[in-house]
Amino acid sequence: MTMQEIHSAIEKIGCLTFTTLDNTTMHSRIVSVCGGDDEGIYFLTMNIKPFYRQLKGNPHVSVCGIYPSGRKEGKNKVGQPYWQPGFFLRITGEVREIPEDEVKKKAEGGSEPHRYALEDAERYPAMRLFCIFRGKGEIYDYDFEMENRDHKLLRTRFAFGGETVREAGVRIDPDKCIACGECREACTFKAIEEGDVYRVNGERCDECGSCIQVCPQDAIEFPETM
Ligand code: SF4
Ligand code: SF4
Structure with a gap:
């Protein structure tokens, strides 16, 4: 930007x-x-x-x-x-x-x-x-x-002005994800992409936490502050 x-x-x-x-x-x-x-x-x-x-x-x-x-x-x-x-x-x-x-x-x-x-x-x-x-x-x-x-x-x-910023959104740990799809079902922001392991598109993520609540693997990490 x-x-x-x-x-x-x-x-x-x-x-x-x-x-x-x-x-x-x-x-x-x-x-x-x-x-x-x-x-x-x-x-x-x-x-x-x-x-x-x-x-x-x-x-x-x-x-x-x-x-x-x-x-x-x-x-x-x-x-x-x-x-x-x-x-x-x-x-x-x-x-x-x-x-x-x-x-x-x-x-x-x-x-x-x-x-x-x-x-x-x-x-x-x-x-x-x-x-x-x-x-x-x-x-x-x-x-x-x-x-x-x-x-x-x-x-x-x-x-x-020389500042740096972190990416937005929660993050899925690829080592824990079993690609069950529960998080994608729960996400009303359409922020989760399917694959061998699932991935979050940070630009679409509201950091609402619905995916964290349903993940059976505890694979989704809380967002970092900006
Ligand atoms: S709910 Fe958890 S284990 Fe299932 S696809 Fe999402 S991140 Fe992976
Ligand atoms: S935190 Fe909310 S918006 Fe972000 S991926 Fe999870 S369910 Fe979707």
Whole structure:
């Protein structure tokens, strides 16, 4: 997944929830992202705010959002809440404050987020520009009713700024699997492929655990965190 694809997804969502850690207390708030480039994802805050102090004290952030943001009312065929097709996005990353001279230089070079930051700082002198310069994340693209495709989930993981990310999904131990097919029967996400030993397609796996419950061989391992 390219940075441009990540930026397009963020642009669709508009505002993201940013969570910071202040000593042992987590704080979340909605933040409008003002753009992105190959170096990262940009946002603004004022240097008098607790958010600013938290970012300076601990630059690690957790970010998430959903598109579309509203859920239609109603139930699906099996009585569960209906979800219009869409996606969740989440990123775990690290931020840095962009120094004023760098903001000016890049704005002069035509960078849109830096130009916007410069203009906003003229209105609000306490405004400061930050960039998530390193991170990893995923886009969880869901179509739970299979309206537009024949499976529910497409999960795409990504990393930038030198970060690495693990594959999504549970994993079947090939040394334990006896190819009985119980897991494939149980998986409503169509994430399990048959074979001499069965295999999980991590991009489709919701990590729901239904397969783990039914496997007679205890062959399916819990997912790793991102
Ligand atoms: S249920 Fe377990 S043993 Fe059977 S196919 Fe799936 S992973 Fe293999
Ligand atoms: S954890 Fe859920 S979605 Fe993933 S393979 Fe197992 S049953 Fe399918």
